[in-house]
Amino acid sequence: MKILIFPDVATASAETARRILATLAAQPCAVLGLATGGTMKPVYEALRTALGQSPATFTSFNLDEYVGLPSTHPQSYAYYMKTQLFDAVALPSAQAHLPRGDAPDPAAEATRYEAAIAAAGGIDLQLLGLGANGHIGFNEPTSSLASRTRIKTLTHKTVTDNARYFGPDEVVPRLAITMGIGTILDSRAILLLATGAGKRDAVARMIEGSISAACPATALQLHANVTVLIDEAAAANLKLRDYYETVHPGGADEIYT
Numbered sequence: 001m002k003i004l005i006f007p008d009v010a011t012a013s014a015e016t017a018r019r020i021l022a023t024l025a026a027q028p029c030a031v032l033g034l035a036t037g038g039t040m041k042p043v044y045e046a047l048r049t050a051l052g053q054s055p056a057t058f059t060s061f062n063l064d065e066y067v068g069l070p071s072t073h074p075q076s077y078a079y080y081m082k083t084q085l086f087d088a089v090a091l092p093s094a095q096a097h098l099p100r101g102d103a104p105d106p107a108a109e110a111t112r113y114e115a116a117i118a119a120a121g122g123i124d125l126q127l128l129g130l131g132a133n134g135h136i137g138f139n140e141p142t143s144s145l146a147s148r149t150r151i152k153t154l155t156h157k158t159v160t161d162n163a164r165y166f167g168p169d170e171v172v173p174r175l176a177i178t179m180g181i182g183t184i185l186d187s188r189a190i191l192l193l194a195t196g197a198g199k200r201d202a203v204a205r206m207i208e209g210s211i212s213a214a215c216p217a218t219a220l221q222l223h224a225n226v227t228v229l230i231d232e233a234a235a236a237n238l239k240l241r242d243y244y245e246t247v248h249p250g251g252a253d254e255i256y257t
């Protein structure tokens with residue numbers, strides 16, 4: 001794992017966006033794996049500014065979607081992506097993939113989605129956030145480290161964390177379709193962005209803990225091309241922080257990984 005520690009959220013997010021743009025410059029038709037959530041908003045803001053109404057040539061597959069929500073629901077991840085990125089960069093809808101939350105048969109939808117990723121040639125660059133409980137995508141603790149795209153039941157903590165985005169009378173979904181950990185590990189390269197003190201325990205477990213389904217993000221230790229971008233607050237519990245900062249001062253990317 002390459003661990004890059006930045007002074008603040010703005011610099012960590014800007015570097016994440018810069019790396020995505022560098023991938024697109026080298027490979028305009030790249031297949032991107034995309035994440036949602038609060039952490040990614042500054043990244044998508046930077047991509048909107050840099051890419052403009054091009055239209056975009058990449059193909060994207062999002063990590064996850066709530067079961068039961070149509071793409072028009074303001075809390076659906078399809079709606080998030082439309083408003084945060086897709087409309088602004090004029091990504092043709094045939095190139096923008098998310099699991100269909102309102103599919104009549106969610107299990108069949110998960111199988112179809114996994115096959116669609118394979119049919120596109122797999123993911124060149126996967127963007128990940130990190131749950132405070134160590135989840136990646138919606139692979140909650142105890143998810144199989146070999147799992148493929150499927151339906152997952154969200155933990156009570158994830159449901160309550162997400163409740164702030166829903167109206168008081170709305171039911172917060174308890175199920176999601178998510179790429180599996182095995183699906184994520186098949187990506188050719190991975191960028192994980194985590195910022196803020198609320199992620200410091202999960203960041204330390206992911207990087208320095210034992211590989212375990214109890215913290216799904218530890219599975220990333222098995223991938224040969226993972227770059228973790230964090231701010232100082234998220235780095236606070238790392239025992240080997242001095243080492244990471246010696247190898248990559250200020251988040252600089254050296255040849256030694």
Ligand code: F6R
Pocket residue numbers: 034035036037038039040063064077128129130131132135136137138
């Ligand atoms: C969402 C996703 C999740 C989030 C994670 C962090 O597509 O994959 O794993 O990345 O829950 O969410 P925020 O950034 O809101 O803290």
